[in-house]
Amino acid sequence: MQPFSKREPKGNESWLDLVVDSMKENEAPSRYFWWSAAAVIASVIGKKIYLNRFHYKLYPNIYVMLISARSGLRKGIPISIAADLLNEVNCTRVVSGRGSIQGIIKELSTQRTLEGGTVLSDAQGLLLSDEFSSFMVRDPQALTILTGLHNTHEHKNGWKNTLKGSPVEVLKNPCISLLGASNEIHFEDVVKQIDLEGGFLGRTFVVYEEKRQRINPLTEAPENLVPMNELAKRLHEVKRLEGEFKWTPRTKQIYDAWYYKIAQIEYEDRTGSMDRLGDQALKVAMLISLSKNDSLELDELSLLQAIEKTEACMGGAKRVSLGSGNSEMAKATAKVIRELVKAPDRTIGRRELLRKVWPDIDAIALDRVIETLTQSGGVEAFRGRGKEGVIYKMSEKASKQFTEFFSEFMKEMN
Numbered sequence: 416m417q418p419f420s421k422r423e424p425k426g427n428e429s430w431l432d433l434v435v436d437s438m439k440e441n442e443a444p445s446r447y448f449w450w451s452a453a454a455v456i457a458s459v460i461g462k463k464i465y466l467n468r469f470h471y472k473l474y475p476n477i478y479v480m481l482i483s484a485r486s487g488l489r490k491g492i493p494i495s496i497a498a499d500l501l502n503e504v505n506c507t508r509v510v511s512g513r514g515s516i517q518g519i520i521k522e523l524s525t526q527r528t529l530e531g532g533t534v535l536s537d538a539q540g541l542l543l544s545d546e547f548s549s550f551m552v553r554d555p556q557a558l559t560i561l562t563g564l565h566n567t568h569e570h571k572n573g574w575k576n577t578l579k580g581s582p583v584e585v586l587k588n589p590c591i592s593l594l595g596a597s598n599e600i601h602f603e604d605v606v607k608q609i610d611l612e613g614g615f616l617g618r619t620f621v622v623y624e625e626k627r628q629r630i631n632p633l634t635e636a637p638e639n640l641v642p643m644n645e646l647a648k649r650l651h652e653v654k655r656l657e658g659e660f661k662w663t664p665r666t667k668q669i670y671d672a673w674y675y676k677i678a679q680i681e682y683e684d685r686t687g688s689m690d691r692l693g694d695q696a697l698k699v700a701m702l703i704s705l706s707k708n709d710s711l712e713l714d715e716l717s718l719l720q721a722i723e724k725t726e727a728c729m730g731g732a733k734r735v736s737l738g739s740g741n742s743e744m745a746k747a748t749a750k751v752i753r754e755l756v757k758a759p760d761r762t763i764g765r766r767e768l769l770r771k772v773w774p775d776i777d778a779i780a781l782d783r784v785i786e787t788l789t790q791s792g793g794v795e796a797f798r799g800r801g802k803e804g805v806i807y808k809m810s811e812k813a814s815k816q817f818t819e820f821f822s823e824f825m826k827e828m829n
Contacts, residue, residue, distance in 0.1 A: 451493035548601035570586070614687055669718055750776060
């Protein structure tokens, strides 16, 4: 096993890439490890670095949800790796287990002394859960409160929780990151329409996966696995950094071109993800840069990778918000769209589609869904050859909402 400290990054490889490389023989999707490691950096650096947005300071705290199409994609392993890394660094709060939003607020407002003597008085750290549906006791205000806490710059003078009959709780210098995991069914049960359209999902990177990155029985020791204490060395360096991130002339040019481009795209988005894409990409760019060096400079490649990673999460947000409408057919429509997205060339025969969605959707309900999608231009229906019967194909416009967003721009920049 080659120690991390003796491994030289290849080209523009970052610490985030090295974490992924260390876990490449694991079955969990590689994106799960990348985003978990990004959340770790965010919680380690806290509120000590920022990018000047002139009307406010942008801090790199992030909310990340690892979502699987079904259970069994090993989501708990990246969460566990994140916990182990933070335990090695031992410099910030980690709130895990199960509790109420009131309990979480109390924990964040309470001064703690870590092993080694570090005193934590600020409300900074990571909310960590390997199953988000059981992380918090059901409370209709829970995700609304987390939505508000995400905007670190809005709480320069702290955040107060004032309830009748309870002492006032004050979160000092709050800077909260979140890393959670869930399968699609559990996520839908916890995150309601008000949260999907009220800002929580728009502030969250949804890392949606359907398949394991590989099949590995793990009966042999992985060759690339790096010990936690070696991986944590870069984090020990990161935690000492502070100050303002600076632009380079080239990154300004790239960001401006990209920002103007996305601002003019007509994209149906009830979650608000698109409107927040600019700042979200900048948060990730800072984290990527921090994972490579101490320069506090937004370099070109970090920004381009951040744009690519951020855009890739837009499809996930779209997928998990499909069944959130008020219509009684919303969930049925979501199931049909998911099957179309997974189908080769976004095309599927009626018989096969009905087989996949039964017993949740019967033939009559399917006809209603297809009629709605056809009228809206999302699906085309046509007669196949011979005995193929009716075939459904997702329109090009609808397909783009679930796949590539700005691939042409990325090719131009590269």
